[in-house]
Amino acid sequence: MVLPGITQIREAIDLELLKFTRARSSELREIDSHLAPVAEALSEFITDGGKRFRPIFAYLGYLGAGSTPNQSALTACAALELVHVCALIHDDVMDGSDSRRNKPALHKQFEELHKMNGYKGDKEKFGVAAAILLGDLALSWSDQMISESGIASQDSSRAAPLFHEMRAELMAGQYLDVLEGSIGEFNLERSRKIARFKSGKYSIERPLQFGAALANDDRELRKVFSDYGLPLGEAFQLRDDILGVFGDSAVTGKPSGDDIREGKRTVLMALTSSRLSAADHLKLVEALGNSNLDNFQVAQIQQLVKDCGALAECEELIEDLLQQALNSLKHPSLDKDVADHLRGMAIAATNRKS
């Protein structure tokens, strides 16, 4: 088999998402012309950018199980992106984040629509309502896309439980994440658990297993994907933690130091906390969750995280986890060319700048 390259897979996934979204958008417009902004905003959100990590992992899971490239399987894998679209839209509402990928967050776009049209009532409430509904729609579409992908029913039956687990684990991970911010303690173990659910399971392990289950019932391969996905997911999340504090806003599309202003209790923060003097610890606690921090104050916290050695420790942890993930790929159940792709994905995911 000639394995398609990652870029080729990503482009094919983009195309599937575009086709699906176009069809749904025109249905929305047919229901009512007032739904045009809904169709437009959601289409743009779905088709514009996005790394497509989850669909790519899923399709690699499918190919890794020894299947040849298949359009229906690709479409079913692309559907995982719609779950992620829901998660991002709702996440921005929950966090009160104003921007996403260098553009206003979806609830902000609908706030603007409210303002531009001189609508009555609270524009923020309108924006939030629209974003909640658009996220719900994306989540509903995720099933629809799988259901209409053309995969055989026995394949779909094998993969469905993985899809259900993936979504439940996502919501559970999100709740635990929000809760952790509210408990407001630094707990390394709990932060790592959240990383495991939100990134390891939801973003890597389950997508790979979903794809593999579309292909066959090889339980050993699913275990390989756990061994690859869980450490890699944690490493991915640790990179996210670092980008959330040190990321370049021009590349990430989010203000630099956003995680500090949001007060996220990340693994990086738990590592930092355990290494600070009492005085510096107090500074950190005061800064976390203060949405009014200016750039200078953010820079001070960045310096603390660096100077205490937490940043270096986090980088080392990423390296260790990456090695664990890479070692798992030597398993004989896994197609060798796919293993190469997964190696490349792992390195890219842990070295990214956004």
Added chain:
Amino acid sequence: MVLPGITQIREAIDLELLKFTRARSSELREIDSHLAPVAEALSEFITDGGKRFRPIFAYLGYLGAGSTPNQSALTACAALELVHVCALIHDDVMDGSDSRRNKPALHKQFEELHKMNGYKGDKEKFGVAAAILLGDLALSWSDQMISESGIASQDSSRAAPLFHEMRAELMAGQYLDVLEGSIGEFNLERSRKIARFKSGKYSIERPLQFGAALANDDRELRKVFSDYGLPLGEAFQLRDDILGVFGDSAVTGKPSGDDIREGKRTVLMALTSSRLSAADHLKLVEALGNSNLDNFQVAQIQQLVKDCGALAECEELIEDLLQQALNSLKHPSLDKDVADHLRGMAIAATNRKS
């Protein structure tokens, strides 16, 4: 065939929902003990009360197509309730409603959890985040319940498009409803269109057709269910409009006059608006959307709606629509005993007090 009674169907649906929810709850608790409040709140919301209109209609659609009672079909029909649970939870967030069924709304329950545990940060934000995630979880569970119901794959393939349409039309209807409140004009035609989507299609037509599609591919019967569901849905919504203004809070579980305080642009309000003098019209416009209205002010608006004749017109409209719905049931494609049940449901739905 001995047709089960409506109460018997409702109890069987309740039991299916209880079994499904228990299994999901224990999975959540296994992920993390901190998910216990999520499992508890969602279980209680799903299993406590609820008229189960959509699952009942769906199962009657199944039986109406000539099928004999079947456990898997019943389970698949019960899953529609989980879509509705998501809609209610998210609706309360969007409306900022504090209570549901005489209990605090879900986001309020999590606000309380935040307070009781002395969590850090904004308790309202925490409540909203939890409610958004719990709604998402319920929506994901709706598929899972269908997928695990045990229905044959060819039956499920026939019914899936109806399920997808039902959810998309719900979200579309909700958005148009929110938008209508923001546009803030009285538009009878638009209000009736929203009623058609939110109640006619989402609550009656699509559930019946979903059930019928689980049974067979009889397109004529689906047409009968449109002829029954669309007028009945509108009548149902008109009853809702009346209850939203005149409902007894002890029965509805919502403060009397809640729709006035929320400023809902309902058909009843459009009818009222077209009948008022300029002075009274101004009173109405000022009251609508004023969340601080006291009981006396609410009573004044109630009086306006009555005195201008809009209430009576709305009651007549309900009666006409009900007759249209009942007439559709004479079709030979429809099982006679099921037609009797649907007649009873139509009368109950348009004469309810909550």
